[in-house]
Amino acid sequence: MAENNSTADYKDVLLRSSIDRSLRHPVMFFFASGSLWLVLSIILGLVASAKQHNPEFLTCFSWLDAGKVDAAHMSAMIYGWGSQAAFGIIIWLMARLSRKECTASGVILWAAHVWNAVVLYGVIRIMMGEGSGVTYMEFPGEVWPLLLVCYTAITIWSLVQFQVRDAGHVYVSQWYLLAGLLWFPWIAVTAWVFVFLMDGHPLMVAGVAAWFKGTLFSLF
Template sequence: MTSDSLAIRSQMREPGLMAASSSDAATVRVTFEYVVWATVWLLVGTTIGLIASIKLHWPEFLPFAWLSFGRVRPAHTNLVLFGWSSLVLVGVSLYVVSRTSRAPLWSPRLARLALWLWNLALLGGLVTLLAGVNRGPQEYREWVWPLAVILAAAVVIDGYVAYRTVAARALPEVYVSNWYILGGFCYLPILYVTSYVPFYQGGLGNTVVQGYYMHNAMGMWFTQLALGVSYYAIPWLLGRPVYSYALGVLGFWTNLLFYPLIGAHHFMFSPEAWWLQSTAILFSVGMMVPVWAGT
């Protein structure tokens, strides 16, 4: 191994990549705005969730059609997942990308545009779900397709901002956090396209698509961003370097290999094709590799 390679590996193992002592003010403001709006949607979503919980014990509570359990429950889950969890993870991820790249966030204006698209999709989703306009009992994808397009556009914009920031990095290597963060930004639009196209959406096909969407929304979006943030935050908090940059990257690529194909394990011994269920079992076992590599 050359001295240059050793120097690069030494740099990559430093906590937080020896990020600059002060953050770019524009990056901090953008992150703050994302976190503030995430908190707003958390409060709204939790309030609606409380209404849904009360209705399980007191069905006559707030006896209005637009506040019936069948409407407030999906409104609650979508606001918490895409309003609170997604927005706070995106905002912090943009901060992490900037810090680990030792570069200011590329185009905070575009990041703000994406934030307003997020809010537009979330507000539209809240109104339509409470009005009874939805795609039926399809967990986490009850929104009608125009709202899904708006949300996917927001994710693409955020992903492009993150990519351009990483491309302008001051270091030769891509820090392990940014592999996970960029992976999440790439996969969610793909997930939306494959889950909303009007093909194979009836009968058993809808069950297959639902398992794929529901499972990968967790593993290829929330988990990816959370791991990216964790690979920055934990070494920074402990004041110690990442144990192994190579293991982190191995975890990323093997997670990308195994995770997308295991959604069918939610429907074992169902009428789904047995080869699909067998593939889900096999790749679920394969998930031991990224789990062990990442932990």
């Protein structure tokens, strides 16, 4: 009996190790690049805070206006740091709970690089004064479809892992992960359509922006 338990434990350790190895590169990339975005967002936040107390601070740089810096700070924090930290946790935790190795780590890593490039492009456009001006959706309209494509390429494999898991117990945390995976594209697509595609009344845009802000906070 003891020998059987020892063999089962050894197999479990091997399985968990193989799952961790299969996602090592994308998970480490998400946290490493997310940490860099966190540092950048903190710097931008400090500049924005300084300009609140001293409007003349760094006025020689037009791209460091208070409105631009504050919008870039929040965008870098949410889509540079917060989203990537969530990606790293979700894809690893879903693989562990589903007890399945990830066979698409290369695709996830490629999509992660593109995600960072798109976020960088969006932040630069904001600081050039070409942002949308919509709270927490300051990126220009053309950025959002690219983010959604990257999001799909990153997260679809977690849904696949859940689908092909061995029959048996499903953890409550997996249901929360699934809900979160479907939540973001739903609110992002809805807000993008009403804000950027439909020529609606400014009050409607403000209402949709407030709804997006609240639901995004609820997601995190």
